[in-house]
Amino acid sequence: MTMKKLAISVAAAALLAGPALAEVDMSGKTIEWVIPFSETGGSAKWANFFAPLLSEELPGNPTVVVKFMPGAGSTKGANWFQEQEYDDGTLIFGTSGSTQFPYLLGDPRVRYEYSDWVPVMASGTGGVAYLNPTDGEKFDGSANNLQDIDFIYGSQGATRLDLVPLLAWEMLGMNVEPVFGIKGRGDGRLMFERGEATIDYQTSSSYLGASADLVEQGAAVPMMTWGALDENGDIVRDPTFPDIPTFKEVCEATDGCETSGEAWDAWKAFFVAGFPVQKIAFLPAGTPDDVRDTFTAAFDAVRNRDDFATIAAKQVGEYEVFVGDNAKRATESGTTVSPEAKAYVLDWLKNAYGVTLN
Amino acid sequence: MDLFADALPALGQAWEMILQPAVLGYLVLGVVMGLAVGVFPGLGGIAGLSLLLPFMFGMDPLMGLALMVGMVAVVPTSDTFASVLMGIPGSSASQATVLDGFPMAKKGQAARALSAAFTSSLFGGLVGAMFLTMFIVVARPLVLAFGLPEMLMISILGLSMVAVLAGRVALKGLAAAGLGMLIGTIGEADAGGSLRMATYDIPYLTDGLKLVIVGLGIFAVPEIVSLLRQDRAIAKEAKLGAGWGVGVRDWFANKWLSLRCSLIGVVVGVIPGLGGSVVDWIAYGHAVQTTKDKSNFGKGEIRGVIGPESSNNAKEGGGLVPTLLFGIPGSGSMAIFIGAIALLGSGDIEVGPSMLRDNLDITYSIVWLLALANVVGTLLCIAASGGIAKLTTIRFTYLAPFLFMLISFAAFQSGQNFEDILALFTIGLIGIFLRRFDWSRPAFLIGFVLSNPVEKFSNQAFQIASFRFRSSFQEGMDYIFSPIVIVLLIITVVSVVLGLRQAKSIMAEGDVKAGSKRAPLVFLLIIMAYVVAALINANMIPDYNLTDKIVPLVIGGITLAALLILLVQMILRPETDTIFADKESSGEDADAPYGLWPTLAWFGGLIAATWVLGFILALTGFLIAFLRVRAQASWTKTLIMTAGGLALMCVMAGALNRDFPPGLLQDVTDMPWPLN
Structure with a gap:
């Protein structure tokens, strides 16, 4: 009886001490x-x-x-x-x-x-694309009136995060010419402020920090956010910018832009990797x-x-x-994209910018 | 403009905020820490600020700002120690200071050069702050007036300083600058990502070479090796001449030069995207052009110290404009600064356009904290300069192993690669031969520094210009030839014409006698081989990436043309011609008791041992062997000095949380810090 009691209490103690012993202590490290x-x-x-x-x-x-x-x-x-x-x-x-x-x-x-x-x-994070005031007037929730305008965009490189906005604009049928080789999105915004670039995008915190000011002064017009993901993995409005439509909405409203198919899948795959x-x-x-x-x-x-x-x-x-x-x-x-999405993007990078990765 | 109505009260509030004992205390603390970090070449503000970052979270904004500003502000002041005393450019801000500061130290005038430099720094810092106080409220539209063509023109103006610094044979200076630019294009191109003279099999090269390494390699390594071969003290006859009072008087005699260079510094600093690397060269060029007797430049002309030193502290103030008003950091340390500001307090200071509207008082506090930090830092530096200048009277053989130690550590910090040290050695070799054959090293460095801006701005400006021309010819012309561009163009042309006329009297390397034909010719052919290889390599880039090949092709072509003309001249001219200048034929180097290769082998040995044993073990062996064998020191002295050197390294790396280069040994074994 005593032996059994002892055994039980030892077992109980071991059970109690078990997690405590396993707990990781990192003091002094x-x-x-x-x-x-x-x-x-x-x-x-x-x-x-x-x-x-x-x-x-x-x-x-x-x-x-x-x-x-x-x-x-x-x-x-x-x-x-x-x-x-x-x-x-x-x-x-x-x-x-x-x-x-x-x-x-x-x-x-x-x-x-x-x-x-x-x-x-x-x-x-999220991202917001915006236009210069002149072209911004032609923006009506769709890119239909922006398709015959030549835009200039200060870009860090087509294989970087800039892939997401460049592909989005391309899908909307817009003609955006990237000027490559800038060092950060801040430089891109400066180019936009100087009037050298006519379209720009910033990640959420930089948009709030500087570009929102431009919008307030009437020096920029917000166009779209990349959106955010809900629990089902669908794109919904960005909670930080509930008033700005997502690219998905703009795409749906624009002639010739599809929110299904290989282009859309490729864009979405890289958007997920780059933003949310x-x-x-x-x-x-x-x-x-x-x-x-x-x-x-x-x-x-x-x-x-x-x-x-x-x-x-x-x-x-x-x-x-x-x-x-x-x-x-x-x-x-x-960190996963389908082989089709990857092939689509690689093909697009080669045809649009002559970029190959080998 | 109602901003002015706001500006005065905000300025008053700023002073009230600054003049609190606690704030001043933190400022002094920051200054002292900045001095401690800044005297070591290659570390500077970035290392110091990263160290402070963890403490910034939730800290009282003013205290935090005082601490950080104190640290950043004194780096361009304290790095002067290394450039003047050892000929080591501590940071890009003090490269031009080396040209005349170090020769002054060699003449035993280190204290004079230092105090003149510090006084100029102080004055520059104050001028910068005053200018900014008035300018900052109206700066935004003016900064926006500087587009890509304007920035390209400023880079070209910087490049035109090559004309002044080309040396006695202008073509050699041109070729040196071209070579520097070509070496600056090594790696992945910014625009299209094509590789130039690099391969993915050597990942190190794809990032290109770092300015710290090229600066140390071109200026520090050749000087250290040369002095070591001569086995003497830096100051000839190991005596210190004029003291610090003379330096202050020198500054006073040149106060107008100092004022002009300060204004150059603050104005160029204001332009985002250029950073500080051109400022000191433009200031140096200005100092040369406005001096009647140019014969002393490169040999220890005090104006050559006052000019760049006035500009580099003023530039720090100017750099606040893009940082605070646009949220675009002008330098690496400013980038950390921006990040740290958001950590302060409750995080409500937001760097960017709203800074002037919402936080004008904080903006002014930063401007004047910077000025105050300059004052405190300068006083401390002047107080220390007399003592530290005594270093130049020590037999150089005792200093050299520690300098090798410092520059290797500094080089490694730039990228945390073993290849960093190899690159330092290679660039050092180039530096040694440029020096030996009297090819302008400043021209090489200016070319290297401006290679990236020139390529970037010309590509981007060209793209945007062609876009404008497509809409209308008038619009395109307006874009390229803005009033600012035209003014800069005129200044550039004038400075090139004047510079070429003056270059002959400025001998940065001293009066180098001509020697035999063979050695200079071989060196020329080696450079030519590299240029041809770079040209072929650039030409292989496919045409759709024209932006990545055009600049290397044009620069390479010009350089090759200059080299071909030089080759013809070398064949035609007699061997007494200055074109065959060779330091090994006569003068200090030729008479040195030690040869070049045995001396260089010591440095090579340290690097090779590091590759096998890791830095600290290699350094221990190197210091003991060097002091015993080369310096013939007693065992006691050897051990004390070795221990001192190791302790210095460990304390510095430990405090800054930096690693040492590991070797093969560390790959197979697991050793405790600092051996790992």
Whole structure:
């Protein structure tokens, strides 16, 4: 009897202690959050925003430092991360649309495989396209009156995020001539303000920060957002800009633009990779589940902070932060395109801009 | 304009906000940290600011701004130490300072050069702040007047400074600049992504070479190697001449030059997209053109120090305009600055067009915090300059291993690749031979710096212009020949004509005697081989990517033409002609007790050992071997100095959270920091 009691209490103690023992304690450790970009880009801003919050929520409050490993449009850092194995949970890697696009397009420099990694958090953004006031007057919710105008657009390159707006305008039958080689969307906006470019787009936070001012002064007319994804994966109005129609709506209203078929599927695939699932935080391949869960819980606590919506709005925009299984699903949809969509985009890049990726 | 009605009260509020003990305390703290980071070449504001970022979250906006502004403001001041004392351009802001500052240090006038430089920096910073206070409220439309053709013209004006700095044989200067531009085009093209002289098999090359590495390679490596071969102190006879008071008087005697260069600095700094890299060359060119007796430039002319130093701090102020008003960072550190501002307080300071309307007081606070930081930083630097200048009296053989250590570390920080150090060595070799055969190194560097802007702006301006011409001829002409473009065009032409006339008297490398025909001819042929290879390579880019090939083809063509003319001249002229200038035939280098290759082998050895053992282990071996064998130091001295060097590296890297280059050993073993 006593023996049995003892056994039971030992078993009970073991059960109680079990999870406690397995709990990951990171006190005194330094977590390196590596991003494959320089100190100056949007990903740096994103990681620097999350780093101190993450530190507060992880058990033992480890120091979280952001490290930069720029090179070859982020493929260098991603190739490096592919080589890393799980050690003690002190390494996080952050990717962005610029890491996803070369992967999706089959860039020869890519030697990384997204499905090997363990996603713990994903966040996104939206985008708004706008026109100069003269041509903006001709915009009536469809692009029908914009089809015989020549537009100029300051672009970072057709294989970057700019693929999404360029393909959208192309599908609307608009004639947009990209001037390649600018260094960031800010430079594109400046070109628009100077009147050298006549059409532009900005991600949500930059639109709110600067372009919305232009709209207020009558120096720009908003045309469309790229939209946002609902739970079923359908495109709906962007919650940040409920008054601006989505590209889907404009496309439906425009003669010759289809919201089904291979062009639409290709556009949507790259839109998802570039905007709603733009930035993802990964743990290296081979990370045990308890460590993954610890990080998931910490990111979950971060996004549930009372003040999160306010502070995030300035930094990463008012968009959903996915964690855990949702982050995993988001990562899957952001890093897979159908072979048809890929072939369509590669073909379009070659025909429209002479860009080949080999 | 009601902005003016708002401006004065906002200015008053700004001063009230700044003049709080806590704010000033943070400012001083920032300045001290900035000085500590800035004296090391190649680190500068970006490393320092990234270090501060984690603390910015939720910090009181003013305190945070004071800390950050203090740090950013003093980098162009403190980097002067490295450029004047060691001939190492600490950042792109102090490249032109090396030209005359370092020769002054060699003459034992380091303290004088430093204090003149610091006084100019201070004055430039203050002029910049004052100019901005008035200008910032009306800046927006003026900044928008600078379109692509205007920016292209400014880049070309910068390029025209090659004429002044071309050296005694103008064609050699032209070819050096062309070579610099071609090397600047290496990697993936901005416009179409074609590869120039690069392959995806060597990913390092696809990103192109970094300015830090080229600056260090072209200026620092040749000087370090040359001094090391001569085995003496930097200051001849190891004596310090004129003190810091003389430098301040020098500045006063040249106050108008300083004022003009400050204005050049702030105006060029205001234009987004150009950044600071051209400013100091334009200021240097201006200093040369407005000096009657030009014979001292390149040999230690104080005006050559005052000009660029006045402009580079003023430029920081000017750079605030695109940063704060447009949200477009003028430099890497400004980009982090923008990001950090959003972290401050509750995040309601929004950089961009609304900054002037909603946060004019904060804007003014930033402008004047910058000015105050300049004052504090300059006073600290002047106070330190006398002591630090004594470094130039130490036997150089004791300094050199630490300089190799510093420049390797600095180069590695630019990209975190082992290839960074290899690139430094390669560019260093080019620098050594450019110096030896009297090909203008400043021209090479200007070409490199402006290669990207010239290519980018000409391609983009051409595209937009052709678009305008399609709508009407008049519209196209109006676009290309705006009043600003015409004014800049006139300035450029005048400066080229004057520059060519003056170039002969400016000997950046000193009076280099001609030697035999063979060595200079071989060097010319090597350059020609590279240019031909680059031309063939560019020509292979398919025509639909014309934007990626046109600039390398045109620049390569001009360079090749210059080289061919030089080749003909070399065949025709006698070997006493200045075209055959060779430092190894007579002068300091020729008389040096040590040869070039054995000296360079030490640096090569450090790099090779790093490849195998990782940086820290390699450095330990290198320092001990160098000090024992080359410097013949006692064991005690060797060990103390080695320990000191290692400690310095570890403290610096540890504090800034930087890594060291790993080697093969680190691939197979798992070692603790700093060995990993």
